[in-house]
């Protein structure tokens with residue numbers, strides 16, 4: 425009988441080091457498939473963290489057919505693995521991979537810039553063996569920051585960006601973006 429694989433999540437706001445933790449976790453494994461969302465064209469076929477670590481990754485908009493061959497699957501930007509970007513139900517796909525014995529590690533934002541939970545991440549957290557909540561540093565005061573704030577409203581909920589668009593904020597300094 426196959427032992428069900430573990431699901432470990434790294435969650436938190438932007439700039440919390442989620443990708444760095446994910447890459448470090450992947451590098452502790454020998455037989456690992458790293459996945460990034462197909463529409464996220466930043467950094468080509470690599471996961472890249474802000475501290476400079478990187479890892480070869482496959483861009484996917486559906487569960488890869490050859491994923492069965494790996495004993496560990498790492499998936500970045502978990503909040504983006506939803507329709508219309510992803511074809512299928514990532515929660516079901518991860519469940520099936522774990523049933524085959526694969527360990528799965530996912531990094532992602534637990535909430536969006538409005539502090540509304542990403543449903544897909546909530547569903548994954550419900551089934552995870554371990555959830556590691558990371559914090560960033562507040563852009564205003566330097567205190568631990570659990571929230572992502574958007575510097576200006578663009579009208580898009582799922583949008584990649586960096587410091588030109590997002591900042592980490594503590595509870596006291598988080599705000600909604602100004603209307604354009």
Ligand SMILES: [Zn+2]
Pocket residue numbers: 562563564565566567593594595596597
């Ligand atoms: Zn603050």
